[in-house]
Amino acid sequence: MARPMQVSRYWRHFREKYRLIGGRCENGHVHFPKRPVCPVCGSKNIEEVELSGRGKVISWTIVRNPPSGFEYYKPFPLALVELEEGPVVLAQLTDVDPEEIDFGMEVEVVTRKLREFEEDGIILYGYKFRPPVK
Amino acid sequence: MRKAVIIGAGMTPVGEHWKLGLRDMAVEALLNAMEDAGVDKVDSLYVGNMLSGSFVEQENLGALIADWAGLGNIPAVKVEAACASGGAAVQEGVKAVLSGLEDTVAVVGVEKMMDAWPSDATRYLGYAADADWELFHGASFVALNALVMRYYMKTYGYTEEDLAYFAVNAHANGAKNPYAMFKRPIKVETVLKSPYVADPIKLFDASPICDGAASVIITTPEKAKELGVPKEKWVEVAGMGRAIDTINLANREDLLSLKAAKVAAERAYKMAGVEANDIDFFEVHDAFTIMAALSLEALGVAKKGEGAKLAREGQIAIDADYPIQTMGGLKSRGHPVGATGVYQTVEAVLQLRGEAPNQVPDAEVGLTQNIGGTGSNITVNVLRRV
Secondary structure: OOOOOOHHHHHOOHHHHHHOEEEEEOOOOEEOOOOOOOOOOOOOOEEEEEOOOEEEEEEEEEEOOOOOOOHHHOOEEEEEEEEOOOOEEEEEEOOOOHHHOOOOOEEEEEEEEEEEOOOOOOEEEEEEEEOOOO | OOOOEEEEEEEOOOEOOOOOOHHHHHHHHHHHHHHHHOOOOOOEEEEEOOOHHHHHOOOOHHHHHHHHOOOOOOOEEEEOEOEOHHHHHHHHHHHHHHHOOOOOEEEEEEEEOOOOOHHHHHHHHHOOOOOOOOHHHOOOHHHHHHHHHHHHHHHHOOOHHHHHHHHHHHHHHHOOOOOOOOOOOOOHHHHHHOOEEEOOEEHHHEOOOOEEEEEEEEEOHHHHHHOOOOHHHOEEEEEEEEEEOOOOHHHOOOOOOOHHHHHHHHHHHHHHOOOHHHOOEEEOOOOEHHHHHHHHHHOOOOOOOOHHHHHHOOOOOOOOOOOEOOOOHHHHOOOOHHHHHHHHHHHHHHHHHOOOOOOOOOOOEEEEEEEEOOOOEEEEEEEEEO
């Protein structure tokens, strides 16, 4: 396997990966992740918007043969979650029985460990989604 | 405007080539194509390849392959568009000929995948997804396609069995292709009983990791005549189109529409002056059975949501209305990613020359459709018998 990626590269993304920061253009189109150009109207006037992290599962799979670096968690559920503000986010589901996952299931964002790079390598954290804790 | 015709085609069998390197396979396919065309030199070389740097730690394929094929000091480059690299390389070759800058060009598609550990191969293929927002979260390519397949089944009420018919058709055709990786027919039960890779995608819904190389020689009709290539061997590249869509599946406007394929097909149809109804056979990109269904819809062969119905009703067989995957497709012939688009081209050429082992009767117009990413980068070519 290739040597670990440089930490600095990922520091740049940490805010988005912890706090689901998307973009909202002057015409009100919300997207995630934030982009330099609005994918709907082409506006370049875009402000950061922190998304609520609440959404619904629109499709899911169970990853049984993951890319190298993710073997530890296999099999794990991966889903497309439609956030209440509209954008769709791809993320792993956590704290859930795979049998209970269903279309429209409500989920909320949490921060979890995603991957370790070798024994003494860096650890990547990021968002996953789980059924809301009542 | 100038025209471009394919005058030579060659390939290696697709499979696990433990004794061959990337350069061996590429040079073999290329020299086969040149011999088929009866040419011993070309003006330039375009190499379709996706991941040679990751799989075999070799880039600069233009120099490597032109050098080892003894082509002299010609211009030679690698063309990369994920799994659509082969289709894109064919288009770059055609563009060079149509522009008038070059007269006779060679295109070779090659990929050597078997040398990597399976989980590393899965990672490398994931490079064609969005590294920061998809692969970062452990998404494999199979997983991304599985998200689409589940949503398709839910939206239109299909079952896993409905999609299995695409695999059955591909294997039935591939069984007759001496260059295919899997030369045996399968039943629907075979697909359904195979283990899940990423639910609901099972092993037999997916194309294999493999090695292979294919090549075509492209020139103008005038030059083909001058070279003494008999007209029966000419196949015109009558239309081509290419388009992209969001690289990140989650950002798609419509998960179930291969917009890039639709746009690319419209461009190719317009350039060739044909409609979907005029096409005699389709080599679509069935890396996964769900992609075959969505491709038929994007190409205008089936209405939206009805792609899977064509397979179930037997309308995609060699002797039916819409033959697809006439030589086995990615599923049975194999999917050496960057080479696949060139294999599709070679197979279409054989069909249009009437030389295919699984001949579509009176085939005059064929279409190849090559998907990169999860539908993010797509090429469509229309080929016609001269």
